[in-house]
Amino acid sequence: MFNVLSGLVIVWVGLVKKGTYELEQVPNISNLKEVVSDQINAA
Template identity: 50%
Template sequence: MFNENSGLVKIWFGAVLNGTYTYAQVPALSNLREEVGKKLTDMGYDITEPAPAQ
């Protein structure tokens, strides 16, 4: 359903990259999380890191 050019993927990618949300907070909506994870991994972001304590 989603691909790397989908608006929702771009929004969540940016939100995780700038620290507004963590990868763990990306909704498991269809393949949204997978596509965001691919883009983050391509940028060198470690999606396996545990979320920082708040």
């Protein structure tokens, strides 16, 4: 459902990178956490 261009993914990646939230706090909505995790680990 979500991919790297999804707005919600972009927002969560930014929030995790800034330190506002931890990766564990990303909601388990469909594959959101997986895609955000992949983006954080790829950076």
